[in-house]
Amino acid sequence: MNASVLGLSKPEIDERLDDILAFAEIGDFIDQPVKTYSSGMYVRLAFAVIAHVDADILVIDEALAVGDAFFVQKCMRFLRRFMEHGTVLFVSHDTAAVLNLCERAIWLDKGKIAAEGAPKEVADAYLKAFFESNQGASDTTKRNDEWHEQQRKRPVPRDMRQDIINASPYRNDLEIYAFDPDAEGFGKRARSWKRCCSTTAKGTR
Structure with a gap:
């Protein structure tokens, strides 16, 4: 039928x-x-x-x-x-x-178009609104120049994952991406998560 x-x-x-x-x-x-x-x-x-x-x-x-x-x-x-x-x-x-x-993507909110365009951009806007509705607005305060200068002076940490990749037959096809503490984030926890991961990657925790 x-x-x-x-x-x-x-x-x-x-x-x-x-x-x-x-x-x-x-x-x-x-x-x-x-x-x-x-x-x-x-x-x-x-x-x-x-x-x-x-x-x-x-x-x-x-x-x-x-x-x-x-x-x-x-x-x-x-x-x-x-x-x-x-x-x-x-x-x-x-x-x-x-x-x-x-x-192409369209985000509908209460029957109205909230965003439209490339799927990645619309998905990010949707997730940002979702997290901020539960946690509050993002903390977009940038770190000051002194903090960035301190980070630049620190020695580059050795990434233990590289040992695993070097021992793999796929070593020429794999790549490790460094953690970027200034990457875009949303929600109140985005900034604290960046700080936690940054200090862990530096070996201070």
Whole structure:
């Protein structure tokens, strides 16, 4: 019935049924009433159906919020293939999924557009607002020149992780990134976290 609502004829449904069931991977439960399904099983079957219809635009509203990691990866691979010829409107609170899939993002807050643009910029703005709503506004006070001068005079600490990388066959493919205490952060704890990590990296704690 769902496939019919989405535009497939009876012969088309019969032709694609085996592929739909293989995509859903719910086994013998396919013969049980849908009302007995768990939320994960329901989403599996629903996504399997839309993956086999002839659509130009797909609207995915929190469909990947349930289900195991393997099924989510299968869905993401399908969506990337679909985006080669169609359009996906992906609705989610999962910023990692948005960054992974989307080319453009819109943040809606109480029905109004709070931000739109590159996914990374919109995701950062969303997370900043989330943390500040729980912790208060960020402390954006910059360290003074004297503090920076003291940091520059300290000897460069030896990074023990380099020993592990040097012993690895992947040593030419791995890179250690130095901790940057002046990197952007948000929430009241961002500044105290920077101080903690900075002093730990210097070997003073």
